[in-house]
Amino acid sequence: xxxxxxxxxxxxxxxxxxxxxxxxxxxxxxxxxxxxxxxxxxxxxxxxxxxxxxxxxxxxxxxxxxxxxxxxxxxxxxxxxxxxxxxxxxxxxxxxxxxxxxxxxxxxxxxxxxxxxxxxxxxxxxxxxxxxxxxxxxxxxxxxxxxxxxxxxxxxxxxxxxxxxxxxxxxxxxxxxxxxxxxxxxxxxxxxxxxxxxxxxxxxxxxxxxxxxxxxxxxxxxxxxxxxxxxxxxxxxxxxxxxxxxxxxxxxxxxxxxxxxxxxxxxxxxxxxxx
Ligand code: C2E
Ligand code: CA
Ligand code: CA
Ligand code: CA
Numbered sequence: 001x002x003x004x005x006x007x008x009x010x011x012x013x014x015x016x017x018x019x020x021x022x023x024x025x026x027x028x029x030x031x032x033x034x035x036x037x038x039x040x041x042x043x044x045x046x047x048x049x050x051x052x053x054x055x056x057x058x059x060x061x062x063x064x065x066x067x068x069x070x071x072x073x074x075x076x077x078x079x080x081x082x083x084x085x086x087x088x089x090x091x092x093x094x095x096x097x098x099x100x101x102x103x104x105x106x107x108x109x110x111x112x113x114x115x116x117x118x119x120x121x122x123x124x125x126x127x128x129x130x131x132x133x134x135x136x137x138x139x140x141x142x143x144x145x146x147x148x149x150x151x152x153x154x155x156x157x158x159x160x161x162x163x164x165x166x167x168x169x170x171x172x173x174x175x176x177x178x179x180x181x182x183x184x185x186x187x188x189x190x191x192x193x194x195x196x197x198x199x200x201x202x203x204x205x206x207x208x209x210x211x212x213x214x215x216x217x218x219x220x221x222x223x224x225x226x227x228x229x230x231x232x233x234x235x236x237x238x239x240x241x242x243x244x245x246x247x248x249x250x251x252x253x254x255x256x257x258x259x260x261x262x263x264x265x266x267x268x269x270x271x272x273x274x275x
Pocket of ligand 3: 179180200202203235
């Protein structure tokens with residue numbers, strides 16, 4: 001579609017631009033972005049596949065650079081990860097999410113689950129569980145309404161410090177989702193080694209649901225997840241056909257442009273009110 005093409009060219013041009021830009025400058029700019037209030041959040045709903053009701057919202061971070069304009073997280077998250085900024089940014093995200101949602105009725109009245117992305121580098125940070133404990137105390141949040149989306153990482157072996165930290169989050173009552181499953185080096189052993197509640201099938205898999213043996217693979221992943229007591233989210237759902245297939249395959253939740261794009265919280269609040 002034209003919109004996809006626009007997005008593509010936008011990203012493509014940004015990439016060209018960044019290559020020319022001094023990387024040091026972008027790092028420095030990102031360092032100041034939190035203080036300068038250049039980061040903000042958008043939220044994308046997840047719906048249950050039976051009643052098509054919004055059950056959860058995923059917070060996604062945006063950066064409005066004062067000169068360059070909007071910069072995609074696909075670009076700035078890796079920069080943040082390579083420069084020790086990710087811990088600070090994601091802690092900002094967590095605080096911001098809680099404060100925004102507390103102001104609205106979304107946490108208390110509507111009881112929606114909120115998903116927050118964590119980088120593998122966040123799990124290396126031993127101060128994260130303490131930070132969260134203090135935040136729970138201060139904000140009186142129901143930890144079982146907050147879901148941390150983690151990605152597979154070679155760091156997450158069974159004896160790692162990262163796994164210890166993940167288990168601490170689990171003990172605090174937070175939900176844990178495994179994001180991007182099916183992309184890269186997905187290991188089935190993660191499904192039993194990590195303290196998971198939810199599995200998110202990667203959007204590249206959903207896009208190709210009708211190609212080759214993908215449908216069978218997705219069906220078996222869903223079956224296996226259910227046997228392990230995990231719920232399954234399909235991300236990147238863009239059309240009705242994908243929805244129908246996922247329904248047949250017994251998928252629990254869907255998320256994607258077919259239903260909603262990531263949006264500012266005010267828009268979300270209006271939609272939830274009608275939903
Ligand atoms: P993700 O966590 O896998 O998030 C899903 C991405 O897919 C989002 O891109 C979302 O806007 C996009 N998306 C949603 N529905 C569709 C669809 O139907 N079709 C397609 N093609 N795309 C869809 P976004 O917001 O650009 O974020 C990109 C990645 O940046 C995220 O991937 C996540 O890994 C990372 N990210 C974003 N915000 C944060 C954050 O606050 N902290 C950390 N650590 N990472 C973040
Ligand atoms: Ca995610
Ligand atoms: Ca994902
Ligand atoms: Ca991702």
